[in-house]
Amino acid sequence: MKANNMVLGLDIGGTKISSGMIRDGKLSERKETRTPASLPQEEILDAISTQIEHYTPFGFKSIGIGIPGLVDPIEGIVYNLANIPSFQKVNLKAYLEKKFNVPVVINNDANCFALGEYKFGPARDHRHVIGITLGTGIGTGIVANGHLYTGRLCGAGEWGGVPYLEHTFEDYCSSKFFKREFKQSAKKLAISAENGAQEALDIFKAYGNHLGQLIYRLLLAYAPEAIVIGGSIRKAYPFFEKGIQDVIDQFPYKPISENLKIYVSELDDSAILGAISLVKENEFLIKGEAPVSSSTFIA
Structure with missing residues (x-):
C-alpha cells in the first residue's frame, strides 16, 4: 500500500478536520473528524496528529494544509483563528515536521x-x-498567471472585511445577510x-445584487x-444568478466582463485538493529542506 509520492491534504476548520490523498487522479481515503475547537492548543494539535497518523501506512511524502486565518507560509505559523480560540500563534509546520519527518506546507x-x-x-x-466561498462568512482566493497570489501572511483577498453600504461585504454576501435582514437561513x-x-425569490435577487457588487x-x-x-x-445559485448578472452588465470594460466565466463548484473537497496542490505550488519552499528542528511549537 505504500506509495512514496503520496501527498496528504488536510482542510482544518472550526467544526471539522477533513483529509485525503489523490490516487489515480481522484481523492481517496477521505476522512473527517470533529475539530475540538474549544480545547487548548495541545489537544487540538493531538487531534490533527491523530488524523494524520491514520495515513502513515500509505507512506505519504509531504503534507499540505488549508486553515482559516492568517498564515505565514514560509515559517508555517498560524495566527488568529477566530473559530479556534486557542490557535492565536502556533508554529504548526514545525510541530508536524518534527513529529512526522516530512515537509509541511500551510496556507489559508x-x-x-x-x-x-x-x-x-x-x-x-x-x-x-478567483474563488469565492459563500457560507457563514465569505472567503476569496486569487490565482494570477497560474499561481496563487497570497500577499503577506496569506492575507490577500480578504474582501469580506471591505466596507460596503452600512456594514461590510461579508454582511451582505454571506449567510449573515439572510439571518440579519430576514431572520431566516439561506437553506430555508x-x-x-x-x-x-415570490418573497424568497426577491430576497435571493437582492442577495445576487450585493454579490454582483x-x-x-x-x-x-x-x-x-x-x-x-x-x-x-452556491446550491441556491440559480436564484441569485440574475441578480449578479444585472450588476456585471453595468461594468464599463466590456472585453473583460463579457468574457468572464462564472462557475459553480461541483467539487465537494476543493480545499483538500488545493491543500494537496500546495506542495507542488510551493515546491521551492520545501525542495532540499530538512524538517525544522525547533523545539518551540506553541507560542
Whole structure:
C-alpha cells in the first residue's frame, strides 16, 4: 500500500478536520473528524496528529494544509483563528515536521479552495481565477498567471472585511445577510424559492445584487478570466444568478466582463485538493529542506 509520492491534504476548520490523498487522479481515503475547537492548543494539535497518523501506512511524502486565518507560509505559523480560540500563534509546520519527518506546507483555506478549483475544476482552462466561498462568512482566493497570489501572511483577498453600504461585504454576501435582514437561513429560503415563493425569490435577487457588487470590484482589481463560487450558498445559485448578472452588465470594460466565466463548484473537497496542490505550488519552499528542528511549537 505504500506509495512514496503520496501527498496528504488536510482542510482544518472550526467544526471539522477533513483529509485525503489523490490516487489515480481522484481523492481517496477521505476522512473527517470533529475539530475540538474549544480545547487548548495541545489537544487540538493531538487531534490533527491523530488524523494524520491514520495515513502513515500509505507512506505519504509531504503534507499540505488549508486553515482559516492568517498564515505565514514560509515559517508555517498560524495566527488568529477566530473559530479556534486557542490557535492565536502556533508554529504548526514545525510541530508536524518534527513529529512526522516530512515537509509541511500551510496556507489559508480560501486560497486552497481557489487552487483546488484551478487544478481540478473547469477553471483549469484559465490562468487568472478567483474563488469565492459563500457560507457563514465569505472567503476569496486569487490565482494570477497560474499561481496563487497570497500577499503577506496569506492575507490577500480578504474582501469580506471591505466596507460596503452600512456594514461590510461579508454582511451582505454571506449567510449573515439572510439571518440579519430576514431572520431566516439561506437553506430555508432556498426551499421556499424552489416552491416559487415570490418573497424568497426577491430576497435571493437582492442577495445576487450585493454579490454582483463584490464581483464588480473584483473585476476592477484583478480582471479575472473566471470566478468559481463555492460554499453552501452556491446550491441556491440559480436564484441569485440574475441578480449578479444585472450588476456585471453595468461594468464599463466590456472585453473583460463579457468574457468572464462564472462557475459553480461541483467539487465537494476543493480545499483538500488545493491543500494537496500546495506542495507542488510551493515546491521551492520545501525542495532540499530538512524538517525544522525547533523545539518551540506553541507560542
